[in-house]
Amino acid sequence: MLQIAVVDDEREQRTLLEDCLHRYxxxxxxxxxxxxxxxxQEFLRQDPGGFDIVLLDIQMPGLDGMAAARQLREQNRRLVLIFITNMAQFAIEGYAVDAMDFILKPVSYYRLAASLTKARGRLQTEAGVALVLHTKDGTYHLDSARVHYIEMFNHHTIFHTEDGVFDTTGSLKKLEEQLAGQSFARCNNGYLVNLRYVRGVEGSDVVVAGDRLLISRTRRKAFLQRMSEYFGGQ
Incomplete structure (x- = not known):
């Protein structure tokens, strides 16, 4: 069962969104x-990291929705943020907190339903695969959803993750096959990127969790297409 939070200072708006969720x-x-x-602020004190989807108003007294979203992202990289707002100009700022969607008030049921379907698809894609990593320091069990990207360097397979860097051996091609259906894509022959952590494309580089990785000319078209599909929720 997906856990959904509705955070809005207007009672009528919360009731409308709840009715839409029940209809869905x-x-x-x-x-x-x-x-x-x-x-x-009260919502952030209620262990918000356990939610899958948060419907979040932007303009609220006290702590506004954008500031709340930044704190949410520190606790849960996986949850889907959907802003409910009458301020379309915040859309660009929302990319910094990886907001999946912006829905303008007054909320249409069909618009929200389409966004919920998109969110469910993203969450299913990012459910993660259990990985077993054998390193010189020991064996580690890792959820693929916590991997930023995987690097192949001098016959070493290096996992850059939320939990640190793990140096292992193995084939990037086999890992790509193992992670098929997940949110991973090759930006060049040496990197397998988790699109969940992509923050943008700058020139010939993709920015992944703060690191810049080269997008090769031969893989650029396919990689950007995969990004478009992922961020479009297809």
Whole structure:
């Protein structure tokens, strides 16, 4: 069951969103755990890292939605952020917190339903694969969802992750096959990138969790297409 939070200071707006979520449950045969909160600061005190999707207003008294989103990202890189707002100009700023969507008020059920379907698809893609890494220091179990990117260098396979860097051996091609269906794509022959951590493309580089990786000319078209599909929720 997906856990969804509705965070908006307007009671009528929260009720509208909850009604839309219940309608989506009925029409799609799914169940949600729904929590509603009228204050962003209070929400952040309620262990928000356990949610899968957060519907978040931007303009709220006290801590606004954008500031709350930055704190949420520190606790949970995987959750899907959907901003509910009447301020379209915040869309560009939202990329910094990896917001999946912006829905303008007044909220249409069909617009929200399309966004929820997109969010469910992304979460399914990012569910992660259990990896076993054998290094000179020991054996580690790692969720692929926590991998920023995998690097092949001098016959070493190097995992750059949320938990640090792990130096192993193995084939990047075999890892690519193992991670098929997940949110990974090759930007060149030496890197397999988790699109979840991509922050942008600058010239011939892709920025992944703060690191710049070269996009090769031969892989550029396919890589950018894969990025477009991922961020478009296809």
């Amino acid at each position: 449950e009925r029409e799609n045969g799914v169940s949600f755990g729904i929590v509603s909160c009228g204050d962003a």
